[in-house]
Amino acid sequence: MKQVALITGAGQGIGAAIAKRLADDGFAVAVLGRTLSKVEKVAGEINASHPDQALALKADVAKRDEVFAAVAATVDRFGDLTVMVNNAGVAPTTPIMEVDEETLQWAQAINVNGTVWGIQAAVQAFEQAGHGGKIINATSQAGIEGNPELTVYGSTKFAIRGITQTTAKELAPKGITVNAFAPGIVKTPMMYDIAHEVAQNAGQDDEWGMAQFSDGIALGYLSSPEDVAAGVAFLAGPDSNYMTGQTLVVDGGMVFH
Numbered sequence: 001m002k003q004v005a006l007i008t009g010a011g012q013g014i015g016a017a018i019a020k021r022l023a024d025d026g027f028a029v030a031v032l033g034r035t036l037s038k039v040e041k042v043a044g045e046i047n048a049s050h051p052d053q054a055l056a057l058k059a060d061v062a063k064r065d066e067v068f069a070a071v072a073a074t075v076d077r078f079g080d081l082t083v084m085v086n087n088a089g090v091a092p093t094t095p096i097m098e099v100d101e102e103t104l105q106w107a108q109a110i111n112v113n114g115t116v117w118g119i120q121a122a123v124q125a126f127e128q129a130g131h132g133g134k135i136i137n138a139t140s141q142a143g144i145e146g147n148p149e150l151t152v153y154g155s156t157k158f159a160i161r162g163i164t165q166t167t168a169k170e171l172a173p174k175g176i177t178v179n180a181f182a183p184g185i186v187k188t189p190m191m192y193d194i195a196h197e198v199a200q201n202a203g204q205d206d207e208w209g210m211a212q213f214s215d216g217i218a219l220g221y222l223s224s225p226e227d228v229a230a231g232v233a234f235l236a237g238p239d240s241n242y243m244t245g246q247t248l249v250v251d252g253g254m255v256f257h
């Protein structure tokens, strides 16, 4: 069977690395993001080495109809969908007394609702094609253990693990597996934004800010997007067929669960 994956939030960072890794592994990939120029660049890089294997799609994962339309466009272009990677996410830093309704709703809409819409759209496509499939959701070490000043973000990442477990049980009879991946601290624009705030508060530069996060990592160094993509490649491939409802932690040894 032809393997076709849609990866959300794939214009940069972990999502772009996943798209490139899955294309190397033989998948046709739909590269979805909010900014068309960014996903077109990633898809163009993939197509340069793997002709016609990547499709760029613009969508906001918080909008259910846009996610369903993106899945339909993927099936239209490649004839199928076999793997859905719900990777898109936002990570506001929110000391508890600064949490407001707008930030809660924004993070919920993208991280949680976006994951639910991605699962629904993928299940519909798998059922229409008459086969099972694999759904892979992005959680975080911050969705396994509480992190200070990440109440809003952490709550969405804990929720994603809950959704992964409930849908794994619900969808198993349809031959669909649902797993999550939990990165630790990954050198992406998202993490540089967080490090920038830490550095600014201490009057230091961004690299100093990033270095502060390697303290709790057993392996002693920060990860690259490609380290995380390798874990996702395992979840997308046949070697994980007997695994569902699980969280694959790719964090260099930050949390043990």
Ligand SMILES: NC(=O)C1=CN([C@@H]2O[C@H](COP(=O)(O)OP(=O)(O)OC[C@H]3O[C@@H](n4cnc5c(N)ncnc54)[C@H](O)[C@@H]3O)[C@@H](O)[C@H]2O)C=CC1
Residues within 6 Å of the ligand: 008, 009, 010, 011, 012, 013, 014, 015, 032, 033, 034, 035, 059, 060, 061, 062, 087, 088, 089, 090, 091, 110, 114, 138, 139, 140, 141, 142, 182, 183, 184, 185, 186, 187, 188, 189, 190, 191
């Ligand atoms: N960077 C890190 O250290 C960690 C990241 N993660 C998770 O991994 C995933 C990817 O993170 P990064 O690559 O680091 O982030 P990033 O911010 O570098 O990239 C995320 C991408 O998602 C896109 N996106 C955001 N909202 C969207 C929406 N509504 N619709 C479509 N696309 C949207 C952004 O435009 C961006 O291109 C996220 O879910 C994040 O929470 C988890 C643990 C650690």
Ligand SMILES: CC(=O)C(C)=O
Residues within 6 Å of the ligand: 091, 140, 141, 142, 183, 184, 185, 190, 191, 194
């Ligand atoms: C961004 C993130 O997921 C962290 C800091 O764990």
